[in-house]
Amino acid sequence: MKLSRFFFLKRKITSAVMMSLSLVATLVAIIPLVFIFYYTISKGIAYLNLDFFVAMPKPVGESGGGMANAIVGTLMLIGIGGAIGIPVGVMSGTYLSEFGNNKFGATVRFLTDVLSGVPSIVVGVVAYTLVVVPMKHFSGLAGGIALGILMIPTITRTTEEMIRLVPHSLREAGLALGIPKWKTTILIVLKTAWKGIATGILLGLSRAAGETAPLLFTALGNRFWSTKVMQPMASLTVYIYDYAKSPFEDWNNQAWTAALVLIIMISMLSLLFRIITRSKFKTK
Amino acid sequence: MDNSETQINREDPKTKSNTPVFAPKGRFKKFFSSHNIGDLIFERLTLLFAVLVFLLVILMGYEMYVGSKISINKFGWSFLTNSVWDPVQEIYGALPIIYGTIVSSFLALVISVPLSIGIAVFLSELSPGWLEKPLSFLVELLAGIPSVVYGLWGIFVLVPWIRNDVEPFLSEHLGFLPFFTGAPYGFGMLAAVLILAIMVLPIVSSISRDILKSVPQSQREAALALGATRWQSTKIVLKDAKSGILGATMLGLGRAVGETMAVTMVIGNRAVISPSLFDPSYTMASVIANEFTEATSEMYLSSLIQLALVLFVLTIIINALAKLLVWSMERKLRPR
Numbered sequence: 001m002k003l004s005r006f007f008f009l010k011r012k013i014t015s016a017v018m019m020s021l022s023l024v025a026t027l028v029a030i031i032p033l034v035f036i037f038y039y040t041i042s043k044g045i046a047y048l049n050l051d052f053f054v055a056m057p058k059p060v061g062e063s064g065g066g067m068a069n070a071i072v073g074t075l076m077l078i079g080i081g082g083a084i085g086i087p088v089g090v091m092s093g094t095y096l097s098e099f100g101n102n103k104f105g106a107t108v109r110f111l112t113d114v115l116s117g118v119p120s121i122v123v124g125v126v127a128y129t130l131v132v133v134p135m136k137h138f139s140g141l142a143g144g145i146a147l148g149i150l151m152i153p154t155i156t157r158t159t160e161e162m163i164r165l166v167p168h169s170l171r172e173a174g175l176a177l178g179i180p181k182w183k184t185t186i187l188i189v190l191k192t193a194w195k196g197i198a199t200g201i202l203l204g205l206s207r208a209a210g211e212t213a214p215l216l217f218t219a220l221g222n223r224f225w226s227t228k229v230m231q232p233m234a235s236l237t238v239y240i241y242d243y244a245k246s247p248f249e250d251w252n253n254q255a256w257t258a259a260l261v262l263i264i265m266i267s268m269l270s271l272l273f274r275i276i277t278r279s280k281f282k283t284k
Numbered sequence: 285m286d287n288s289e290t291q292i293n294r295e296d297p298k299t300k301s302n303t304p305v306f307a308p309k310g311r312f313k314k315f316f317s318s319h320n321i322g323d324l325i326f327e328r329l330t331l332l333f334a335v336l337v338f339l340l341v342i343l344m345g346y347e348m349y350v351g352s353k354i355s356i357n358k359f360g361w362s363f364l365t366n367s368v369w370d371p372v373q374e375i376y377g378a379l380p381i382i383y384g385t386i387v388s389s390f391l392a393l394v395i396s397v398p399l400s401i402g403i404a405v406f407l408s409e410l411s412p413g414w415l416e417k418p419l420s421f422l423v424e425l426l427a428g429i430p431s432v433v434y435g436l437w438g439i440f441v442l443v444p445w446i447r448n449d450v451e452p453f454l455s456e457h458l459g460f461l462p463f464f465t466g467a468p469y470g471f472g473m474l475a476a477v478l479i480l481a482i483m484v485l486p487i488v489s490s491i492s493r494d495i496l497k498s499v500p501q502s503q504r505e506a507a508l509a510l511g512a513t514r515w516q517s518t519k520i521v522l523k524d525a526k527s528g529i530l531g532a533t534m535l536g537l538g539r540a541v542g543e544t545m546a547v548t549m550v551i552g553n554r555a556v557i558s559p560s561l562f563d564p565s566y567t568m569a570s571v572i573a574n575e576f577t578e579a580t581s582e583m584y585l586s587s588l589i590q591l592a593l594v595l596f597v598l599t600i601i602i603n604a605l606a607k608l609l610v611w612s613m614e615r616k617l618r619p620r
Contacts, residue, residue, distance in 0.1 A: 011515075011516070012513060014515055015513035015514045015515035015516065018515040018518070019405075019409075019410055019514055019515060019518075021402060022402040022403070022405040022406040022409075022410060023406055023410070024402070025398070025399045025400075025401075025402025025403050025406065026402065026403045026406045026407070026419065028399060029399055029400075029403055029423065029426075029485055030423075032426075032482045033422060033425065033426050035437070035441065036429060036433070036434070036437050039437055039440070039441055040436075040437070087333070088333050088336055091329065091330050091332075091333035091334075092330065092333040092334040092336065092337045094330045095327075095330035095333060095334040096334065098327075099327055099331065100334070104338075105334075108334045108337055110604075110607075111337060111338055111341045112337060113603060113607055114341055114600050114603060114604070115337070115340070115341055116603075117535075117538045117542075117600070117602070117603035117606075118542070118596060118599055119541070119542025119543070119544060119569055119595060119596075120542070121544040121569045121572050121592070121595075122348075122542070122595055123344075124572075125348065125351075125572060125576070125589055126344045126348065126592075128576070129348070129351045129589065130343075130347055149340065152337060152340070156337065180322050181320070181323045181326070182322045182326030182327075183322065185326065209430075210428075210429075210430025210431070210432070210433075211430070211431075212430070212431065212544075213431070213544040213545055213569070213573055216573055216576065216577065217576045217577050237430060237432045237545075240432045241432050241435070241545060241549070244432075244435065244436045244440075244549060245439075252440065255436055256436065256440075259432075259433045259436050262430060262433070263429065263430075263433065266428060266430070267428075270428065
């Protein structure tokens with residue numbers, strides 16, 4: 001009797017210890033998150049002013065100035081990336097879900113997985129050899145192409161998954177009415193799934209907005225106002241990298257502000273993403 | 285005039301349906317055998333984009349192979365085993381860089397995988413429903429922070445903390461080990477390991493959580509009905525999810541190996557092999573990020589592209605293994 005009581009207690013205690021360890025692990029994981037947010041927000045806000053959004057970077061040694069060119073540059077780069085990544089992603093996702101139940105479909109599916117695992121710096125190297133070397137100079141276009149390649153796997157996979165969620169009865173209803181398959185797919189299937197696809201697109205865009213590595217030697221960065229696609233283009237992330245490494249305190253502080261602005265831009269995108277997904281579930 | 289035009293337009297579809305405008309014959313008939321030519325165009329168009337994705341991955345490998353040809357021809361396999369990386373004398377051996385990549389990723393996983401499994405267990409087995417959503421959201425928020433912001437935080441918060449508190453403490457109490465010797469410089473392997481551990485955590489924990497949740501509820505109920513404690517039923521669930529969690533770990537490894545910005549900013553960037561975690565090191569991704577724009581000679585650039593090729597192949601292998609493990613786990617669970 002005593003022995004069984006001992007084993008019972010032992011089991012109980014082991015269980016309690018292991019389960020509280022899992023709670024501790026969760027808490028430990030949240031600590032760095034809290035720290036990163038605390039520093040980014042407190043340091044970022046301290047140096048946030050209107051100049052940051054409207055002024056140009058000052059020359060080395062002078063304090064003040066802003067990153068107007070980098071904000072516009074980041075938006076333009078994700079715009080170029082989207083112009084490449086969105087059509088390729090949506091169309092190939094449509095192929096995979098509607099016609100892709102064959103060997104080739106499986107291969108493409110595997111390759112999109114491969115592509116999503118490829119480090120962004122490698123994509124930067126490829127964009128360099130593909131675009132920068134033939135053009136003989138760095139350009140916003142090369143950076144945009146790198147970002148576009150990075151978006152493709154996310155958009156392809158979400159498009160495929162979202163289209164697969166559309167009930168077969170909807171397709172059959174369309175086909176039964178004599179509507180050709182392509183019209184059924186575009187007007188019924190894609191229309192039903194577009195909210196899910198839009199979230200995938202926003203996810204791809206917001207990830208691209210935070211990328212630095214593929215821009216380092218494609219878009220390079222630019223200290224002047226430039227919206228020319230064929231010229232080097234500034235971006236917030238490359239500025240954060242350069243300013244964080246610099247010995248000037250004023251630049252270090254601006255790096256924090258840039259990080260805050262970047263995170264706000266990205267969270268605005270993912271907020272949009274949440275609003276879209278929420279209304280999707282409401283209509284169901 | 286206007287009236288007559290609309291009339292013609294109205295009649296148009298009728299005439300079209302009576303006499304087909306396009307009636308393929310002979311061998312073209314088979315080609316256009318689908319019911320609607322629109323279907324065919326649509327299918328071919330989407331196929332075109334799928335082929336584009338296919339070609340893109342092939343092209344990436346090909347471009348890097350061509351770009352690194354000079355270096356491959358000169359060094360061959362010794363590129364991977366030579367331990368001198370000296371751009372001034374044009375000698376490129378990637379061994380210290382590969383060493384830095386493997387050690388930093390491995391140690392980061394040693395820290396972050398147990399934590400991730402803890403989080404996954406908490407989220408799937410313990411936490412009440414109202415807590416699970418916000419916690420999962422927080423963990424996923426970690427994944428959404430750009431890598432360069434981690435690096436910024438690393439330079440100004442993590443590295444000073446390591447320099448002033450962690451490294452003096454470690455060298456005082458564990459200084460007899462070769463891993464904790466040398467000057468407490470802050471920038472180095474230790475900082476890279478810690479920042480990688482933080483960055484890998486969200487991906488491993490969120491996939492592990494999904495995998496634990498995919499284990500059928502009946503497994504837990506059976507264990508609990510037999511009088512098992514929470515931990516004992518969790519052990520059964522973990523055993524079922526073993527290969528899936530291993531797959532999640534591999535995906536985390538892929539992320540750690542390819543992580544660039546945050547690592548470049550804190551690892552110290554020196555191509556040396558040293559057992560001490562305090563010493564600076566280098567990873568493949570950070571070498572490329574750091575030296576690519578400075579590469580003046582063709583040989584230098586070519587070696588860096590070869591490094592990218594090695595990284596590309598390595599991440600493909602890691603991700604394929606991960607995919608295989610997660611897939612085998614899903615297949616194992618399905619028939620039940």
